[in-house]
Amino acid sequence: MYRKVELAFMTTEFHPDLRNAVRFPLHLPVTLKTSTEEHRAQTIDISAGGILFRTETDVEVGSVVEFTVAMPGDVLGSDRDVLVRCQGRVVRCSEESSGRSVAVVIDEYKFERL
Secondary structure, eight states, X not given: OOEEOOOTTOOSSOOOOGGGSOOBOXXXXXXXXXXXXXXXXXXXXXXXXXXXXXXXXXXXXXXXXXXXXXXXXXXXXXXXXXXXXXXXXXXXXXEETTEEEEEEEEEEEEEEEO
């Protein structure tokens, strides 16, 4: 079962900067799945609220995406790796000198131990 992330403090008039969460600079391969396409990507950094990816293709802002990240156990303080299955939305895409970056806010997630 996915865990629903509730942001009860958000209203249409107040949009806090959710990037205040601690970010972990992890470079892990993932596949972003939209309703019509799959995009190969690599994580740039991961936080409790979202993930920043690097990819070669355009992913439309507002797209609902699913992806699974294999989190290394040593990063989590565990003796085993953990799969994190996520559903979220693309909130930003930008072209940078090092490639295209895609920011995704995580709406739901589920942990699975390997």
